[in-house]
Amino acid sequence: MARVRGIARTAALAAYMFALFASIATVGIVAYPGSLEPPNRLWTIVLAIAFSLTRLVRTRLPRGDEVRIDEMVGLSALWLTNIETIVISIVLSGLVDVLTPRTPTAHSSRGERLLDTVRRVAVVSLVYPAVSLSRGQMGERLLFGVLGAGVLYVALDVLAVSTQQRVLVPSDGPRGVVSVFRPLASIYLVHIAMAAVVVRVSSMLGVGAFLIALLMTLILQNGLNLYLRIRRAYAETIDVLAQAAELDRPADAGHARRVADLSIALGRRLGMAGIDLEQLGYAALLHDVGRIGHPEADSGGEHAVRGAQIVESIPFLSPVAPLIAGHHCVDETSDPAPATGAIVVGVCSDFDRLRSKHGSTIALQRMVASEGGVVRRRVIGELIRVVAATEVRP
């Protein structure tokens, strides 16, 4: 079985690399005007340094992968110089990447960094035809040309990055295109806007405009990285403390995290997004925090009330308290009425305990047979769909 999976992984990697090289070759043959232009020496040096600098502010995604975002450099370069120069400078900065030793913070292997370089060449090659179509534009229309190409650039880059992650690392959670794009949206916006400005003022300021905008982009992205880092710190800390709370009850090990993963999947299907989804995740992680110090079985839901009291006193988490308080209510018409999120957490928690004891199939049957109000029925309906989609069939 493991061997089959290994072969499948190698095949996926080969297909991915083939796609990268094929797109480079296709653009090279179909869209290329003919003879090679000589690379511009000044721009080669400037761009190679710029591409290397973008590595300093690479952004870490929630699952620990690091992404280097270089849209501003690649995009503005497509207007400022020829494609030969860009490809050469990407390769040069790729060499720098491969030759720099691993650091504790940059733990990608040399092979991965090489693959990164090929990916970046492929993405920029695919944007190139679109840019050469709109090259003649002047004035304010130039801005819109850059914005359009920027959207294409980002779309291709996100698609390639998420594919590469899926191919390289065996999946342990959601890794779709959306999960890559969502946290990085503001960074992409900064890059595209700055590239547009560079292209617009380059007729007056030349290389200087590019260097100024590069400096600003790096500073702004660094600010956004700090923000993403502290957000991740909160999520990871709460996860760890929830695990610590479970150390007391070995039978529950991993319960909170499984409930959180499932709750978020369900919440998304029920139309939750953004901050609501994030709070649902925290509620799920902490739903049993009231059990600490009360190891005796408690089916009446007193631990839910205790947990909500604990969480209520923490400013960052106080909005989560009602979701914990109501997670043992099965009926939305009871008083006080539980939030939908609370019912989601309750369903996921019940299901996870049943599954640990009896396996998925019987657990689902019991969930369907259990009593509850309209909202709970609906949540259980979604649960069946989510479990059916993710569980490995026997």
Add this chain to the structure above:
Amino acid sequence: MPRAMHTYTYAVCALAGIVTAALFLAYPIPNWLPVVALLVLDFVTENFVFELPIAGSVSLAFAVTYAALLHSGPFAAVVCALAGSTNLQEFREGKPAILRLFNAAQLALSAGLAGLAYSALGGTMLSQNVGSLQGAPAAAVAGALVFFIANVLFVGYGSSIISGRPVLEVFREQGFLSYGSSVLVLALLGFVMATLLAMESWAGLLLLVLPFALVRRIFRVYLELSEAYTATVRSLVSAIEAKDPYTRGHSERVAVYARRLAEAAGLSATDASLVERAALLHDVGKIGVRLSTLTSPKHLSAGEVREIREHPTIGGDLIQQVEFLSDVVPVIRHHHEHVDGAGYPAGLSGEEIPLLSRVLAVADAYDAMTSDRAYRPGMEEREALAELKRVAGSQLDAAMVGYFLAIPSDSSRTGGQ
């Protein structure tokens, strides 16, 4: 408000008035439209967005004023500076009128002086001389420098009058120099804004300012979140600890002692915060040790001792999952090492033990001795200190114990608890 501040404010106002009037006559604004556009941008960014992710809190107003100077000349810069000083936030917060007046006057005067320096060195308006700062890069640099330095001097002297402390001391404390880096970035931003204005690229101007506005807004949330982080961890940890009446509040107290000890030992502010965080989380691995073991009044069996000895490792492994706390992991892992090598889990000795672990060990031992346990009541402070002295050099780091003993006992060791 000291009388001297009023006098100072009126003097600055008078000077600002004279300079403004002179500039109005000498450098009339050729076209008001770009200046109005800058004013609108300035008003919006000043009132709806906040800090920048670089040192200091120099606002975007600097960039806007500088852009006005380069594009439409010294008088336009003064107009932008005056408009930029009206901040709705300050009105709402009820900042004294005299301070608001002073702020407006000093900004106008700084901008005016910058404009004079710029023109004196041959700087021209980009709006008149489309496309270049040819011959005037020195003027542009001088303009930015004069604006920055004049602003810092006026504000520094003003706050020295208000606080009644020497000017030099104010400068050192306010860290005005660290604003330098942000001023460089903002000056470059102003330069690009002026160029876009000269090209009449309104959409470009918007695209340039949008990312800055966005990042400032997000960065404010970052500042709030990072300030609340330690408080959040503290609440969660105390909630988890509450299960055992004998250790309730332990981590929080150890955090207070550890921070004070780090400060008394002359460690950096970063290290003091680091050890405080480590102390808050140092017993996270103990939650796994069965309640009965922790509160047992009897002697422990070999198995139970082994179980207790695992807690620094368990805690370290847990905390390792939080990337933000990676600096804290070794401190937690080694807080039960003894300087003579008899501790656990690694049996490190002396300097091999991380410095902050040695700090944490002293704080932890002191709190363990002074609080009640199932098998004994807590010691008096005097007894506990004597005991610390006794184990200094064998269990605990002698130097750290020395610093701890030297903390005056009038509640500052215990943080006024």
